[in-house]
Amino acid sequence: MTNELLHATVSVRGVIIDPRGRNLVLQCATNGQWELPGGRLAVEEPVRQGLRREISEETGISVEIHTPVATNAWVNDDEEGRFAAHYKCYTSERNVSLSDEHVDWAWMLPDEAQRVLNDPQTAAVQAVSNLPLTTQAADRSVSQD
Numbered sequence: 755m756t757n758e759l760l761h762a763t764v765s766v767r768g769v770i771i772d773p774r775g776r777n778l779v780l781q782c783a784t785n786g787q788w789e790l791p792g793g794r795l796a797v798e799e800p801v802r803q804g805l806r807r808e809i810s811e812e813t814g815i816s817v818e819i820h821t822p823v824a825t826n827a828w829v830n831d832d833e834e835g836r837f838a839a840h841y842k843c844y845t846s847e848r849n850v851s852l853s854d855e856h857v858d859w860a861w862m863l864p865d866e867a868q869r870v871l872n873d874p875q876t877a878a879v880q881a882v883s884n885l886p887l888t889t890q891a892a893d894r895s896v897s898q899d
Contacts, residue, residue, distance in 0.1 A: 760827055763836030766805040766877065767792030768843040769882045770817055777867040777879055778850065780812060781858040788860075788870040790840065790878065804843055813859070814851030817843040824878040840878035 767790040769777040779788045792844045793808040795801065802819050809817055820842040827837045850859045864883035 758852060760829075760835045760837070762827060762837040763794055765792060765836065765838045766795045766801055766808065767838060767840045767878070768805055768809050768819070769840055769878050770809070770815075770843045770845055771882065772844075772848065772861055773846055774861075775862055775883075776861040777882075778813065778815075778845075779842060779849050779860055779862055779867050779870060780852070780856040781860075783855055786833060786857075787872070788867075790871065790875050792838075792840075800821045801839065802841075805843075809843070812853050815847040815849075817845045819843050823881040824874065826874040826877075838874065840875070840881075842882050 768778075769790060772778070778791060780791055781788050791809045791812045792805060793812070795804040799807075804818055806817065809815065822839050823842050824840045825838065827835070829835055848861070850860055862870070864879050867879050871879065
């Protein structure tokens with residue numbers, strides 16, 4: 755039995771797929787890294803509603819939310835607990851209107867997205883696209899829902 759339980763902020767992210775099978779990725783303004791659209795849930799906010807809100811705020815697009823594809827939990831550098839759930843999403847929209855949280859966006863094929871995303875987000879893209887995980891991402895695999 756674990757003596758210390760994780761107290762975590764919950765975030766949701768979308769593996770958004772367009773009609774051409776590409777994934778939407780966003781470049782963060784703060785650190786230049788690429789990430790999947792999404793963010794933290796508000797207190798008592800339903801998960802899908804929070805994901806839809808975050809995607810709309812960050813990109814200006816609407817999505818059809820499907821199943822969860824990956825989850826992960828960790829403690830960040832500030833010793834704060836985090837939990838993330840990644841959902842498979844679809845959109846027919848192509849134009850993105852970025853919030854000030856991001857400086858760039860791209861529609862990438864899954865293998866391209868896997869090269870620029872962090873390990874948990876790479877695993878989520880892989881789970882949606884059935885691409886093989888990179889060795890690094892496989893070593894840090896996340897639980898699948």
